Amino acid sequence: MCLAIPGKIVSLADDPAHSALIEVAGVHRRVDVSLVEPDGIGPGDWVLIHVGFAMSKIREQDAYEQMSMLKALGETEAAMQEVRGYSTDDAEPPPKERSIP
Amino acid sequence: MKYVDEFREPELIARTSEEIRRLVDPRRHYRFMEVCGGHTHAIYRFGLKDLLPPNIELVHGPGCPVCVLPMGRIDDGLSMAASSDVIFTAFGDMMRVPGTHGSPLEYKARGADVRIVYSPADALKLARANPDRQVMFFAIGFETTAPSTALTLMRAKAERIRNFSVFSNHVTIIPAIRAILDSPDMRIDAFIGPGHVSTVIGCRPYEWIARHEGKPIVVSGFEPLDVLQSVAMLLVQLQRGEAKVENQYRRVVPWEGNRAALKAMAEVFTLRSYFEWRGMGFISQSALALSEAYAEWDAEKRFQVPGIRVTDPKAAQCGEVLKGVLKPAQCKLFGKECTPERPIGALMVSSEGSCAAYYQYEYRKSQLVSIPA
Numbered sequence: 202m203c204l205a206i207p208g209k210i211v212s213l214a215d216d217p218a219h220s221a222l223i224e225v226a227g228v229h230r231r232v233d234v235s236l237v238e239p240d241g242i243g244p245g246d247w248v249l250i251h252v253g254f255a256m257s258k259i260r261e262q263d264a265y266e267q268m269s270m271l272k273a274l275g276e277t278e279a280a281m282q283e284v285r286g287y288s289t290d291d292a293e294p295p296p297k298e299r300s301i302p
Numbered sequence: 303m304k305y306v307d308e309f310r311e312p313e314l315i316a317r318t319s320e321e322i323r324r325l326v327d328p329r330r331h332y333r334f335m336e337v338c339g340g341h342t343h344a345i346y347r348f349g350l351k352d353l354l355p356p357n358i359e360l361v362h363g364p365g366c367p368v369c370v371l372p373m374g375r376i377d378d379g380l381s382m383a384a385s386s387d388v389i390f391t392a393f394g395d396m397m398r399v400p401g402t403h404g405s406p407l408e409y410k411a412r413g414a415d416v417r418i419v420y421s422p423a424d425a426l427k428l429a430r431a432n433p434d435r436q437v438m439f440f441a442i443g444f445e446t447t448a449p450s451t452a453l454t455l456m457r458a459k460a461e462r463i464r465n466f467s468v469f470s471n472h473v474t475i476i477p478a479i480r481a482i483l484d485s486p487d488m489r490i491d492a493f494i495g496p497g498h499v500s501t502v503i504g505c506r507p508y509e510w511i512a513r514h515e516g517k518p519i520v521v522s523g524f525e526p527l528d529v530l531q532s533v534a535m536l537l538v539q540l541q542r543g544e545a546k547v548e549n550q551y552r553r554v555v556p557w558e559g560n561r562a563a564l565k566a567m568a569e570v571f572t573l574r575s576y577f578e579w580r581g582m583g584f585i586s587q588s589a590l591a592l593s594e595a596y597a598e599w600d601a602e603k604r605f606q607v608p609g610i611r612v613t614d615p616k617a618a619q620c621g622e623v624l625k626g627v628l629k630p631a632q633c634k635l636f637g638k639e640c641t642p643e644r645p646i647g648a649l650m651v652s653s654e655g656s657c658a659a660y661y662q663y664e665y666r667k668s669q670l671v672s673i674p675a
Contacts, residue, residue, distance in 0.1 A: 205498055217457075233423060235453055236562045249501075249554065252393070252443075253421025254450040257501045257560070263553050269310065270525050274347050276653075282394075286420030288427050 205249040205256065206271070206280045207264035208232065212244055223250065225280075226268070230287040253287050309348070309526050318530040319353045325537035332358045333489060334536060335626060337479060338496035339366030339654025340524055346659040348526045354533065361626035362656035364478045364582065365496055367442045368395050369624065369648045369655045371471055372580045373612040376401040379440045379469050382605045383414040389432060390416045391425040392440035399651050402612055406440075422454040422468075429458070429466035438601050439468050445502040448472040448590060449563035452570035455596055469601035470591055473577065475499050476507050477588035481579075483515050487627050492536040494529065495521035497551045502567075504559025505547050512545040523551040570596050580648060581614065581621025620647040623656060630660040637665055 208223035208230075219235040221242070233254045234242060240258045242248070247264040248255035259267070271280050309315045326332065336342060342362045345351065351360060364370050380401050383390035390406065397407045397418060410416035415435075419425045422439055429437035441451045451468060458466045475496060482488050495508055500521045508519050518539035522532035532550045539545060549555055570593060577589030592600040601607070614620055618635050622628040630636055630649070640646040642658050649655035653662075 232421075233450075233453060235566075236449060236560055239562055249498075251498065252447055252450045253423050254453065256446070256449075256498070256563075257554050257556075259554060266310075266525065270344075274343060279653075283420045286394075286418070286424075288424045 204271070204276060204280055204283060205251050205267065206284060207259065207267045208248055208250045208255070208284070209264070210234075210242060210244050210246045210248065213242070221255070223248070223255075225250070225284045228281065228284050230284055232287065250284075252283075311527055315353070315527055315530065318527065318534055321534050322353075322358070322530065322537060323355055325534060325541055326355050326357060327541075328355075328357065330357060332537075332540070333361050333491050333626075334358065334494055334533065335361040335363045335482070335490045335492075336494040336522075336529075337363040337365045337475065338494075338499065339369070339652065339656075340497065341494055341522065341529065342366070342656050343654050343659050344524045344526070345529060346663040349663070350526055350529055353526075353530060358533065360494075361490060362623075363482065363493075363626060364579065364624050365444065365475065365499075366649070366652050366654040366656075367444055367447070367471075367473065368399055368652040369620075370473060370478070370579045370582070371399070371442060371648060372578045373401060373614065374578070374610040375471055377403070377610040377612060378607045379438075379471075380404075380406065380409055380414075381608055381610075382438050382469065382601060383409050383416055385436070385605075386415075387434075387436055388415065389428060389435050389437045390414060390440065391419045391428060391437060392416075393420070393442065394418045395652055396440060396442060398645070399648050400645060402610075422451045423457075426454050426458055426463065426466055429463050430461075433465060435465060436604075437466050438605070439466070440471070441468050442471045444473055444475050444496070444499045445563075445567070446498040448571065449502060449560070449566050452563075452566040455570050455592070455599055456566060458599055459596065464598065467599050467601040467604050468592060469607075470571070470589075472571065472590040473579070474573075474588055474590065475503075477585050478579065478582070479511060481582055481585045481588075482625060483511070483517070485625060488625060490517065490626070492517055492540060493519040494532050494536070495519045495547075497521065497523055497555065500549075500551065500555045500559070502560050502563045505549050505555065505557045506559075508547045512547050516545045518545050518548075520548045520550050521555055523554065569593070578611070581624040615646060618647045620649055623647075623649055630657040631665060633657070637661065
């Protein structure tokens with residue numbers, strides 16, 4: 202319930218308003234960023250996500266630490282299930298995978 | 303005994319643990335309450351009590367939203383699922399919580415249209431996609447979750463989506479702490495303050511605890527090192543005879559909270575004059591209802607909600623456990639009638655409930671150990 206999932210902003214969007222495409226461990230979903238917009242956000246920034254809404258802007262290092270803590274708590278699966286569960290029908294297709302040289 | 307090298311930053315953990323040992327007065331017994339269910343889970347999972355001197359007792363507080371919801375509210379919510387034109391939506395955590403006639407999942411098995419959503423925004427999306435059905439979102443959560451419900455309702459209103467409604471069971475943390483402090487059978491020396499709730503409300507709302515109740519409170523992160531540092535900060539305050547609010551989780555929690563979130567909550571919600579908490583009874587001004595401006599989206603106004611009150615099974619001692627008077631295993635039903643597989647009380651359902659956490663990390667371990675070789 203109190204899961205806070207770290208995600209990286211890929212791009213900001215106006216439709217739906219106040220949303221962003223975020224990436225969590227390779228999964229792309231659209232989340233609402235209204236609550237962190239006043240902090241100034243852009244692609245490459247990290248946020249903590251709770252029930253589909255970005256709650257706070259965090260540093261990259263804190264994002265990695267949060268992810269490793271979810272892992273230690275045995276919550277990674279629940280967190281990924283939550284992220285995958287955010288519906289995608291209005292999310293733009295994720296950027297193409299980079300080919301590995 | 304826990305080996306500190308199991309943790310990240312083992313040296314810092316060892317040093318903090320040492321610092322705690324140096325700070326405690328061996329003649330004294332300390333009772334620190336962690337208010338948030340996320341902390342309870344982390345404390346059990348990481349076995350943090352093994353890193354603390356025996357005279358520091360961590361008492362688990364009421365900060366698991368699934369656990370504090372009385373059964374009557376679950377019955378009320380499920381009464382709406384009975385109608386064939388209703389899509390009942392809720393977070394996954396709610397699905398196994400027992401009502402009088404079964405959990406949401408059991409209602410689904412009997413044919414009700416019950417769906418898990420991971421965000422209130424997705425419940426609204428379902429309403430957009432099903433204009434001829436009524437989509438009801440069973441909202442639970444403290445101030446961490448309430449802003450998301452508020453923003454979703456603001457969107458529903460802006461888009462005039464009228465087949466969407468919210469059954470609000472949002473609760474607020476401060477009145478619950480007040481109720482604990484007012485309870486005659488409680489003696490708490492200091493508080494480990496909730497991390498994610500505080501990203502929304504900030505640290506100011508806790509000031510009365512320090513000022514008027516004379517109890518130190520440290521808003522804490524969830525990593526083992528965070529919790530240990532918070533314990534050390536509480537001990538320093540107690541040693542100096544101080545009581546103030548400190549923020550250990552500064553990397554995430556701003557002192558002033560999140561203004562945008564507070565503004566959304568103020569627009570959409572109004573304080574209920576009282577609300578029933580499981581095991582704690584009625585607490586005044588402790589929960590959020592939809593404001594007049596959002597009455598049209600209020601499930602309690604749209605549907606006939608029976609307003610059911612159900613007393614917990616007599617043998618279950620959820621209330622005492624919730625207030626920290628009893629440890630989970632001291633409840634008569636613990637591990638016997640009440641298990642995570644067949645929960646009787648909600649504390650056994652959520653991983654943030656102290657009974658489920660205790661069962662998973664302490665009780666099963668002790669059972670394994672007791673099997674003769």
